[in-house]
Amino acid sequence: MKTIDLTSSTVRDLNQALHEQALECTEREWAVTNPKGQHNLAVGLDQKLAVDIHGHAGYFCAGMNKKAHIVVHGNAGQGLAENMMSGTVRVKGDASQAAGATAQGGLLVIEGNAGARCGISMKGVDIVVKGSVGHMSCFMGQSGSLVVCGDAGEALGDSLYEVHIYVKGEVKSLGADCIEKDMRAEHIEELSGLLNRAGVDEDPAAFRRYGSARQLYTFKVDNASAY
Amino acid sequence: MCGIVGLYLKNPALESQLGELFAPMLIAMTDRGPDSAGFAIYGDEVDAGWTKLTLRHPDADFDWEALATAVKTLLNVNISWFQNANVAVFKVAADETRLRTWLEAQAPEVLILSVGQSIEILKEVGLPEQIVDTFNLAGMKGSHIIGHTRMATESAVTMEGSHPFSTGMDLCLVHNGSLSNHNRLRDVLKREGIAFQTENDSEVAAGYLAWRLRNGDSLKQALENALKDLDGFFTFTIGTRDGFAVMRDPIACKPAVLAETDDYVAMASEYQALTTLPGIENARVWEPEPATFYIWERGSH
Numbered sequence: 001m002k003t004i005d006l007t008s009s010t011v012r013d014l015n016q017a018l019h020e021q022a023l024e025c026t027e028r029e030w031a032v033t034n035p036k037g038q039h040n041l042a043v044g045l046d047q048k049l050a051v052d053i054h055g056h057a058g059y060f061c062a063g064m065n066k067k068a069h070i071v072v073h074g075n076a077g078q079g080l081a082e083n084m085m086s087g088t089v090r091v092k093g094d095a096s097q098a099a100g101a102t103a104q105g106g107l108l109v110i111e112g113n114a115g116a117r118c119g120i121s122m123k124g125v126d127i128v129v130k131g132s133v134g135h136m137s138c139f140m141g142q143s144g145s146l147v148v149c150g151d152a153g154e155a156l157g158d159s160l161y162e163v164h165i166y167v168k169g170e171v172k173s174l175g176a177d178c179i180e181k182d183m184r185a186e187h188i189e190e191l192s193g194l195l196n197r198a199g200v201d202e203d204p205a206a207f208r209r210y211g212s213a214r215q216l217y218t219f220k221v222d223n224a225s226a227y
Numbered sequence: 228m229c230g231i232v233g234l235y236l237k238n239p240a241l242e243s244q245l246g247e248l249f250a251p252m253l254i255a256m257t258d259r260g261p262d263s264a265g266f267a268i269y270g271d272e273v274d275a276g277w278t279k280l281t282l283r284h285p286d287a288d289f290d291w292e293a294l295a296t297a298v299k300t301l302l303n304v305n306i307s308w309f310q311n312a313n314v315a316v317f318k319v320a321a322d323e324t325r326l327r328t329w330l331e332a333q334a335p336e337v338l339i340l341s342v343g344q345s346i347e348i349l350k351e352v353g354l355p356e357q358i359v360d361t362f363n364l365a366g367m368k369g370s371h372i373i374g375h376t377r378m379a380t381e382s383a384v385t386m387e388g389s390h391p392f393s394t395g396m397d398l399c400l401v402h403n404g405s406l407s408n409h410n411r412l413r414d415v416l417k418r419e420g421i422a423f424q425t426e427n428d429s430e431v432a433a434g435y436l437a438w439r440l441r442n443g444d445s446l447k448q449a450l451e452n453a454l455k456d457l458d459g460f461f462t463f464t465i466g467t468r469d470g471f472a473v474m475r476d477p478i479a480c481k482p483a484v485l486a487e488t489d490d491y492v493a494m495a496s497e498y499q500a501l502t503t504l505p506g507i508e509n510a511r512v513w514e515p516e517p518a519t520f521y522i523w524e525r526g527s528h
């Protein structure tokens with residue numbers, strides 16, 4: 001295992017060392033110490049690495065991740081795992097706003113709470129939050145799934161496309177065109193799979209499912225004259 | 228952009244280190260606000276019947292001693308004073324109105340940065356590190372302090388436009404964000420007798436709180452009303468004689484982090500600014516909720 005101490009190395013040194021592993025992988029396991037809330041940690045990885053960040057991370061941690069398995073042993077600032085493509089990002093504490101924004105694949109697990117706009121414009125990522133999510137979560141979410149074991153804030157799933165949303169606790173309010181839907185056998189199965197992958201012990205039957213009413217984004221011939 | 232930071236001591240044993248603990252917090256927010264910086268520090272209270280003023284003159288060689296002597300002889304009151312860089316702190320045995328009236332008539336070029344029993348406001352154009360050195364922040368003592376590093380958006384980069392803003396006794400405010408209804412609100416507040424020194428949107432927020440408090444609101448009520456009447460983006464940190472408060476708007480796009488231990492409560496725009504505090508590794512660290520305010524106050528006077 002290789003350890004990079006951010007009191008003596010810069011974030012640029014860290015990211016460069018991790019990027020070099022994409023060309024030729026010489027070390028699979030990495031530890032980052034003393035992150036002290038710095039921004040852009042472990043961004044743009046493209047290799048099957050295991051990266052453990054010991055402490056709190058700043059903005060955009062693990063952004064654009066491909067293949068790597070990144071664990072933050074602390075809290076993460078805004079834009080965690082934004083535009084992630086694949087791999088896994090896990091935060092042991094809380095994440096600030098816009099976690100998983102626009103992410104296209106992979107698995108994001110937040111063991112604490114996520115702030116506002118979790119999964120905004122998500123495009124295929126699976127997000128599992130053990131705590132609660134803030135307002136406007138999943139805004140304009142296109143595909144993928146969001147699992148919330150706690151509560152969801154105002155305007156959940158506003159202007160939603162095809163993300164599957166599962167919430168165990170209370171939903172403060174649903175956004176435009178987001179509705180509660182039946183929990184059928186295939187959804188229990190999907191949710192069980194997500195909880196298993198995230199390592200979260202919850203009963204899938206205790207969740208409710210939300211999705212798009214498909215009244216907002218689909219073309220309607222009645223509205224043709226408006227164009 | 229802008230950075231805001233605040234530190235409220237729960238443990239009085241740390242009061243002699245307040246400036247030393249706070250200086251790195253302010254400097255850590257340089258990336259968010261390199262235009263100007265300032266802070267409001269609370270401590271060294273004057274007795275009842277006395278007033279403490281922070282005064283500034285555009286001329287760095289201004290003769291403060293002559294002004295202090297004039298206050299003493301012409302107003303016939305007791306005074307003690309000291310100079311810190313190009314500002315002076317006057318402690319005078321007279322009330323605010325009397326002092327303001329006299330200063331406006333006798334020394335109109337002197338700018339009053341703060342008035343109260345505890346507050347001192349020090350702010351200047353330049354990098355936070357320069358402001359910290361200029362005023363020897365690391366050597367200062369007190370019970371609580373709030374600061375700001377500015378990246379200007381709504382008005383010019385001047386000393387007057389830098390934060391904190393104070394428009395009431397011992398009250399000050401720092402702001403990250405921008406208000407959209409500040410012009411109309413400023414007109415309303417002017418009619419209510421609140422005076423403004425700049426075109427800055429954040430000064431309107433400070434004036435609004437001063438107006439609510441003057442009309443009998445508690446700090447909690449004033450903040451509840453502010454959430455209704457202020458339109459725009461904001462994270463505020465507000466200093467009062469007894470404590471400080473943090474409030475975010477309902478949209479909550481401006482960042483804020485709070486940390487609490489047995490010794491202190493600290494606030495910053497980013498966690499990076501908190502990393503030098505003792506015991507931060509084991510502090511409770513969380514993001515304040517949207518449309519919510521948090522108040523810490525010591526026993527009232």
